[in-house]
Amino acid sequence: MDKLRRVLNGEEDENESGLVGQIVEGSTLSWGTRLKSFVACFIFGILCSILGTVFLWLKNGLILFAVFYTLGNICALCSTCFLMGPLKQLKRMFNPARAIATSVMLWKNKPLALLFCVLQFLSLTWYSLSYIPYARDMVKKCFTSCLA
Structure with missing residues (x-):
């Protein structure tokens, strides 16, 4: 458990020093605070995106759709920074396990x-679940038991 907390707090590299190391040490949050902040930011982002999607169906609502949907996506993506930290999140974003999840696009057809x-x-x-230990496994087992 201590190793998991060290990894999630950004302490897995013993060689990290200098300005980046000082920033990481000065900005570490407890695991509970990280999870609460992640959930709050993620839910706010999803709600903004849903609101933007509703605006898509209104007459001349394309601008409101673009603003709210973009704001919601940015907020929801930034929520993952609470789990791993912004630098590690950016580095691990293109990991093969997350490649499909980062490639979803939006088209013009409603x-x-x-x-x-x-x-x-x-x-x-x-x-986002890929940053929470065993979360993907729990979701898979939950859906498997619901479908069985």
Whole structure:
């Protein structure tokens, strides 16, 4: 458990020193605070994105859709920084285990946009769960037991 906390707090590299090391040491949060901040930021981002998606269906709501959906995605993506820290999150973003989740795109067709919005929410959730130990396994087992 101590090793897991060291990794999640960004202390896995013993060689880290200088300005970056001081910033990491001065900005560490407890695991509980990290999880609470992640959940709050993630939910706020998803709610903004859903609100933006609702605006997509209103007449001339494309600008509001773009603003709220973009704000929601940025907020939800930034929420993962609470779990690993911004530098490690950026480095690990293109890990092969997360490649599919980072590649979901949005198109101009409204039904397709709605489909990709849902897929993007799901991929962001799956991406975020990859930073919480054993979270993906728990979700897989939960869905397996529900479908069986």
